[in-house]
């Protein structure tokens with residue numbers, strides 16, 4: 551059967567490099583956080599951290615940061631230039647989201663890699679926003695004197711740390727929901743590796759794929 555290219559190569563490359571960078575940044579970030587927690591009583595299990603000691607965790611965090619930033623910029627620029635975001639993530643309206651949440655609760659939401667539903671659109675736009683929020687606040691935590699304008703936008707060093715933590719939390723929450731959705735609709739997984747998917751059957755448009 552003829553298949554359609556649903557995820558171009560640059561999207562797949564971005565996606566898997568980004569997943570690797572995020573795992574390294576979150577795990578090393580937890581080690582750095584544990585060395586100087588912001589919230590009393592909140593510490594991350596050492597077994598889930600990366601880097602043997604604080605200096606090692608910082609090295610992991612900064613190494614993965616370059617992969618994360620360069621990869622994200624290439625994805626955003628290419629996605630805007632090729633119309634990828636305009637075609638696959640917009641438009642999205644509150645009415646469409648409410649409608650699709652209702653369909654999902656009744657087990658009738660279509661999950662089509664050719665055409666993301668409104669819930670997916672909101673999630674993907676949201677996680678891209680969370681990544682930018684974490685990146686900007688991270689730059690302020692790292693070099694607040696050099697990134698004066700960003701420091702002015704985010705606030706003090708302490709505020710930037712809280713914003714950075716909140717961004718990390720949103721990304722982790724996204725990953726939990728994202729992986730649950732992939733587990734519920736496993737047919738979406740292989741196309742994110744190969745790029746190709748079977749044409750979406752029109753008659754099943756209102757049923758979970």
Ligand code: HEM
Nearest residue numbers: 561565568569572662663674677721725728732738739742
């Ligand atoms: C091992 C972990 C992951 C798996 C198995 C996975 C799987 C997938 C799959 C199957 C899709 C395509 C969904 C569809 O066609 O309906 C997708 C899309 C996407 N995922 Fe993931 N994902 C993972 C980690 C992540 C992480 C860590 C992020 C970001 C923090 C992320 C962000 C995205 C985004 C933004 C898209 C939409 C890409 C686009 O079309 O431009 N994913 N993921």
